[in-house]
Amino acid sequence: MATPNGADLQYIPGVFVQDEWTIQPKMTLLLGSRLDLYKGNGPIFSPRLNLKYKTGDWTTWRLNAGTGFRLVNLFTEDHAFVTGQREVVITEDLNPERSYNFSINYNHIFTLGESQGSLDIDAFFTHFLNKIIPSYDTPGKIIYANTDGYAQTRGINISLQQQFRFPLSYTLGASFLRSTQYDAIENGNFETRAIPFAPAWTALSVVNYRFKKAGITLAYTANWTGNMALPEVFDLDPSGQPYPTPRPTRSPIFSVHNLQLIKSLAKGKLDVFTGVQNLFDYRQVYSPLVGFNDPQTQPGFSNYFDTAYAFSPIHGREFYLGVRWSR
Numbered sequence: 001m002a003t004p005n006g007a008d009l010q011y012i013p014g015v016f017v018q019d020e021w022t023i024q025p026k027m028t029l030l031l032g033s034r035l036d037l038y039k040g041n042g043p044i045f046s047p048r049l050n051l052k053y054k055t056g057d058w059t060t061w062r063l064n065a066g067t068g069f070r071l072v073n074l075f076t077e078d079h080a081f082v083t084g085q086r087e088v089v090i091t092e093d094l095n096p097e098r099s100y101n102f103s104i105n106y107n108h109i110f111t112l113g114e115s116q117g118s119l120d121i122d123a124f125f126t127h128f129l130n131k132i133i134p135s136y137d138t139p140g141k142i143i144y145a146n147t148d149g150y151a152q153t154r155g156i157n158i159s160l161q162q163q164f165r166f167p168l169s170y171t172l173g174a175s176f177l178r179s180t181q182y183d184a185i186e187n188g189n190f191e192t193r194a195i196p197f198a199p200a201w202t203a204l205s206v207v208n209y210r211f212k213k214a215g216i217t218l219a220y221t222a223n224w225t226g227n228m229a230l231p232e233v234f235d236l237d238p239s240g241q242p243y244p245t246p247r248p249t250r251s252p253i254f255s256v257h258n259l260q261l262i263k264s265l266a267k268g269k270l271d272v273f274t275g276v277q278n279l280f281d282y283r284q285v286y287s288p289l290v291g292f293n294d295p296q297t298q299p300g301f302s303n304y305f306d307t308a309y310a311f312s313p314i315h316g317r318e319f320y321l322g323v324r325w326s327r
Contacts, residue, residue: 136231167210261320
């Protein structure tokens with residue numbers, strides 16, 4: 001189904017042009033365009049614009065706008081394509097996804113005492129046409145098609161970094177995202193729904209401390225993931241029939257914490273490192289497998305068997321040890 005005619009080999013000619021103007025000492029403008037010629041899709045034109053303005057020696061604003069496109073390869077990009085028991089249904093020739101994006105960035109470099117750092121704030125908006133979003137609404141099937149409507153993502157990202165004179169540095173970040181699909185219905189109206197597996201927010205913290213005399217660096221990383229929409233799936237009762245009520249269609253908030261210890265040897269050319277991933281042994285409460293307990297079939301061969309309900313770690317705490325050599 002993924003490669004019905006064998007490997008797809010094609011020659012893609014293209015041209016890319018850009019030019020940058022210094023409008024004034026504190027303002028620059030970059031214009032660019034790209035033209036690609038794809039077999040079966042014809043020429044695809046993608047322009048872009050970038051404007052940078054420095055309001056001070058340590059403060060910069062950036063404005064970005066442009067268009068993009070993406071040819072979808074289901075086999076390599078969507079692993080649900082080849083997992084589980086769902087039948088793959090492609091209802092039409094999939095056209096390239098097109099996007100129109102806009103973002104604004106604020107960057108400020110600061111000093112605080114003997115430390116220095118930077119603050120970045122990004123606000124972004126992307127409008128998708130021909131968006132290909134797999135539909136899990138039909139039991140036993142994954143349906144792929146270009147949406148009749150459109151999809152949008154909008155959000156804001158905040159990142160703070162700081163390095164101290166003593167050997168401590170940290171990074172804090174958070175992203176708030178709204179991903180919405182607009183499906184065309186009657187009379188030119190649209191029905192809205194959240195796109196599955198797109199969390200409403202994520203957060204990141206990284207702390208590094210270096211013990212100079214011992215040549216050891218301690219790194220601690222934590223990731224938090226907010227609620228996200230999930231496919232509607234049904235567990236089976238003892239007789240092998242789906243329960244009338246599905247599993248939760250919104251995920252819980254969860255976090256994953258990692259710890260790493262690095263020892264530098266041979267004047268920094270050799271690193272020996274060890275660590276633990278998923279320090280607090282978090283795993284999602286529900287198994288990602290659905291329908292594996294059908295008494296009428298062998299495990300994994302039920303018509304209700306599904307692996308779509310995977311949204312957070314299913315592996316617990318893991319330890320590792322490694323060596324890295326740099327010339």
